[in-house]
Amino acid sequence: MSDALLSIENLWVKYRQGLSAVAAVQGVSLTLAAGEIVGVVGESGSGKSSIGYAVMGHLGGAGHASGMLKFDGIDLLRMDEAGWARLRGRRMGMVYQEPQSALNPAYTIGEQIAEGLRYHMGLSRQAAHGRAVEWLERVHLPDPHAIYRRFPHQLSGGQLQRAVIAMAFATEPQLVIMDEPTTGLDVTTQARILDLVADLRDRTRVGILYVSHDLRVVADLCERVIVMHRGLVVEEGPAVKVLTRPTASYTKRLVASIPDLHRRRTLLRDNTGDGEGAVCVRELPLVPQERRAAPTLLQTRGLGRTYQSHGRATVACKEVTIDVRAGESVALIGESGSGKTTVAKCVLGLERPSRGEILLDGAPLPASVHDRPPALRRRIQIVFQNPDGSLNGRRTVRQTLRRPLLIHCRARTTEEADGLSAELLASVDLPQAYLDRYPHELSGGEKQRVAIARALGAEPDLIVCDEPVSALDVSVQATVLDLCRRLQAERGLAFLFITHDLGVVRQIAERAVVMLEGSICHIGSVDSLFAADAHPYVKNLIASIPGRRFGARRPPEVPVA
Amino acid sequence: MDAAADRRTRRADLGLRLGIIALGVVLVLVFAAPMLLPFDAETMSADAILSPPDVRHWLGTDHLGRDVFARTVLGGRSTLALAVAATALGVGIGASVGMVAGYKAGLIDNLLMRTSDAVMALPSLVLAMLVMVAVGSGPAAILLAIVLIFAPRAARITRSVVLNVARLDFVAAASVVGESQTSVLVREILPNVWPNILVEACLRFSYAILLISALGYLGIGIQPPTPDWGLMISEGAAYITAAPWMIFGPALGIVLAVISVNIVGDGLQERIGARLRRTTAHV
The missing domain is CATH 3.40.50.300 (P-loop containing nucleotide triphosphate hydrolases)
Structure with missing residues (x-):
């Protein structure tokens, strides 16, 4: 060309x-x-x-x-x-993934944009100031004059990325x-x-x-x-x-791995190891079996958490009331700052609620994890978002998996524990040889599987998953979701699945709780999210999901709960 | 991996080896040589006062006719042994305090750290002298002084590392799995902070040698007639024009011991840094 x-x-x-x-x-x-x-x-x-x-x-x-x-x-x-x-x-301009590290925290937003204008375009200090403000306005930042004088840490991630985009485009x-x-x-x-x-x-x-x-x-x-x-x-x-x-088999697999908003599917792959194998998608029933008969396992009653800092109170969440039945998977949906992670931490006892209570089988749970006896702690486990942080880099997989087994007396000797650990690894589809590996010798998806195996080691009734797949590649995501679904079916596990991805919600959850600015704005079945009378924020959330041009993949008739 | 970092690691590795060899020579001399010595460190001989180095007295004799080489080697023995004990105890206590402070946070953290700030506010030598005045001189007093000087610094360094480690997810996961708080500290946090503690101990060790020597020089450390490097330099200073060899032995001992320990410390730091870069490559 x-x-x-x-x-x-x-x-x-x-x-x-x-x-x-x-x-x-x-x-x-x-x-x-x-x-x-x-x-x-x-x-x-x-x-x-x-x-x-x-x-x-x-x-x-x-x-x-x-x-x-x-x-x-x-x-x-x-x-x-x-x-x-x-x-x-x-x-040539460049916009990076992390606006926080693309901007220098010691200078104001405006100075950093103006610097490029003065250096590259030879503008005077005043002209550069004016042009920078103009660009801040063009990227739709509110009150550009005020933003000009702000430092990077005073802006949200979205605002920062707008500023970085303004910086890249300002020199035309x-x-x-x-x-x-x-x-x-x-x-x-x-x-x-x-x-x-x-x-x-x-x-x-x-x-x-x-x-x-x-x-x-x-x-x-x-x-x-x-x-x-x-x-x-x-x-x-x-x-x-x-x-x-798509025509290439790799692209086909990639496209098939995207969590679908409207269909529950499982990926069947031939495990030739290198992942090049042909992909076959099997549809699962859209509405999973009813669990209304199951007893309530976990309840939060009017849960609230307020942070005090420098005399100012920030409400992370308030009046959060959620039920999770035994064997049920509930999605907790929300954007950053919605308080969803705070709720999860309170359930786990890693964060002390300011008000409200958490009941397990109807009995109140102590607020701090260290006040909960091991028998209680065993029943609620966690899988974190970032696979790199969730395993101790100084301990082998064997040492990590052994602990829950020994603590909860599932094994009396380390030999016995090693046997069970190998079984745990097998249940998350990892070979026994991985027992002696350190976390840095595993891929992101493998680390996440080990984290799931550790949680399973305690034989929990409920696993809280904090964005467990959002840091993973899409094809790995699909296999981890498959694993969660299988474990739920096999072991009757309940899941509290924290996520911002509605496609993931469809794949894993039966009910969805949507949080907005610390409070619950929607509770209902996954289908009810797509109903015509859903909360405006939920509608906005759905409208924001990228992939609008995948039109064909979105069935017109959405079942209403 | 970054090529520059690679080169730095290789250079530090070479330094680490040289440092270990130098330290080995010092230790062998100090701990093995006394058995082979023909002289006692405290035997005075009236007919060999301030005699220059010769075949009989390798480093000459001092103003009382004592063999300087024998005294240097024996002085090194007490200095190094004391330095090892003081460093291990001081850094050990400090690191334990720092771990608890960093992990427990809140009131306990404030209490422990403000106390250590108060101790740190005193200059090292002033603190040492205060201890000497309070409990008298002698090896036990020196030990106590150095522990008091080292512990707060080690606590601060350990605490800052623990603060970074304690907020990582695997620490929370360990509590959720059922580990007790002690278990979390020992099993999950300690393996991630001990490299830093080790490096701190190495650097502190050389400082301990200097401190002990300084106290000896000032006359408030080890008391005569026990040989001690600082004390020997202080005695030799009076005869510096007539018998410069008197301070040569102890001075060389201090320099060799301090430099070799520092090189080993730097090498360890770089090697641990390289390993951290490798094991946390994806973060």
């Missing part, structure tokens, strides 16, 4: 590791025209971010790019530092690279940021290279998409076509 703004041909990116080199990108070609948004989709380790870094010349000391990389006719691989200084920030670049810009944000915030990006593209005719793991986001935003797997392009073409009618 002759009018291409960015053209990449046969790009290889290698990282030196000791004496050998790892090829993160293996011969990728793509073109991007002005005013076009091209998506680069892939799971972790696919090399998608390395493309962005190569274009920005940010590979670092160990990285090396070869092939052809041209921006507006300029050969980027033969550029010296002076040339990069003229390009970066001026003609021709190309902006976005690396997972909405990954850490709430769905409703994400939807607004995506609208903003599309709007800015329409107004400025900037070419955008959008790197993401989320197929639904890419489908909504991009014209064209390339799907990457282990450094190779496995499929490319118009976004809607690739994502609704």
Whole structure:
């Protein structure tokens, strides 16, 4: 294509590791025209971010790019530092995943935007100030003059990302690279940021290279998409076509793994090990069996938690009343700051409620976990969101799994415990050989399985899952959800599933509780979320879910509870 | 991994080996040599006062005709033994306090840390002198002084690491699984903080050698006629023009011991840092 703004041909990116080199990108070609948004989709380790870094010349000391990389006719691989200084920030902008670390906490938001304008555009201090405020307004930040003087820690994540976007676009670049810009944000915030990006593209005719793991986001935003797997392009073409009618088996599997909003499905894969196997999707009954007969296991009554700091009281949650029946899985839905994690921590005894009580089998639970006798603690277990933090890096899987077994006298000797640990690993589909591994030798999904095995070791009645799959790749997500569902069926476990992803809710939950600003705004079956008379916030939540162009995947007739 | 960090690790590893060798030489000299010595450290000989180094007296003799080499080696023995005991006790007590303070937080934390702040407000030597005045001089008093100097610092360092570790999910998960608070501290938190404690102990150990020597030099540490590096330098200072060899032995002992321990400490720190980078690569 002759009018291409960015053209990449046969790009290889290698990282030196000791004496050998790892090829993160293996011969990728793509073109991007002005005013076009091209998506680069892939799971972790696919090399998608390395493309962005190569274009920005940010590979670092160990990285090396070869092939052809041209921006507006300029050969980027033969550029010296002076040339990069003229390009970066001026003609090419970058928006990172974590706005918190992209901004310097010691300067105000406005100063950081104005600095680029003065340096690159030669504006005076005053002109730069004016232009920066203008841009803050253009990214729809309320009261731009006030925001100009704020420091990064005084803004929410969504506001920060808007500021970073303003910074990238303020110097009127021709190309902006976005690396997972909405990954850490709430769905409703994400939807607004995506609208903003599309709007800015329409107004400025900037070419955008959008790197993401989320197929639904890419489908909504991009014209064209390339799907990457282990450094190779496995499929490319118009976004809607690739994502609704994928031809490559990897893309098919990826698309099938997206938790569906309206159908409960299980993934059946042939376990050849490398995950390349064909995928087969089996539908599960939409409405799971009724559990009205089951006795109530856990109740929270008027639960409230208020934090006092510097004389100010912040209400994390108030008047939260939830019932979980034995063997039932309840989803607790909410965005960051909605108080859902506080409720979970109170249930576990990791946080002391300010008011209200928690009943287990009708008997009140002591507020602190350390005041609960082991026999009580055993019954409620936890699986955390971040697989890296949930296991002790200094202890092997064997040492971790042994503890609940010994504490609760399921095993008297360590030999006995080791036998049971191996069984636990088998029940989460991990081989016995993993007993002697340290957490850093496991992948994210494997760590999460070990965390689930540890919880199972206590033989609980209820497992609280705090966003257990949100940090995992979508294909791994699906297998962990499958595991949870199977364990629930086999062991009659109850789940309190904290999540912000309604697709995950559909896959796992029978009932849903939606929290907004610390209070419950909706309780009912999962289907009732989609009912016409749902709470406006719930409707907004559903409308914000990316993947609108996956229209065909959303059945028109939504059953009403 | 970062190439620069890689290079730094390799250099520190080499340093670690050299440091261990140097420390080994010092320890062998100090703990094995006295058995082979022809002289007693406290035997005076009137016909060999202030004699310069020769084949008989390798490092010469002092103003009372005592063999400087024998005194250096024996002085090192008491200094190093005292330094090891004081460091282990001081850092051990401090680390325990720091772990409890960091994990329990709230009132207990405030109580423990404000107390340690108060102790830390006194300069080390002033604190040591106060202890000497209060309980008299002698090895036990020196031990107590150094423990009082080291414990608050070790507590502060340990507490800051514990604060970071205690908020991680696996600590909460251990409580939920049923571990007692002591068990959480020992099984979950300690393995993540002991590398830092070890490095602190190494660096403190060399400081302990200096402190003991300084106290000896000031005349309030080990009392004569027991040989002690600081005391020997103080005695030798009076004869520095007539018999410069008198301070050469103890000075070399201090320098060798302190430098080798410091190199080992730095090497350990870098090696632990490299391991942390490896095991927490995904965070």
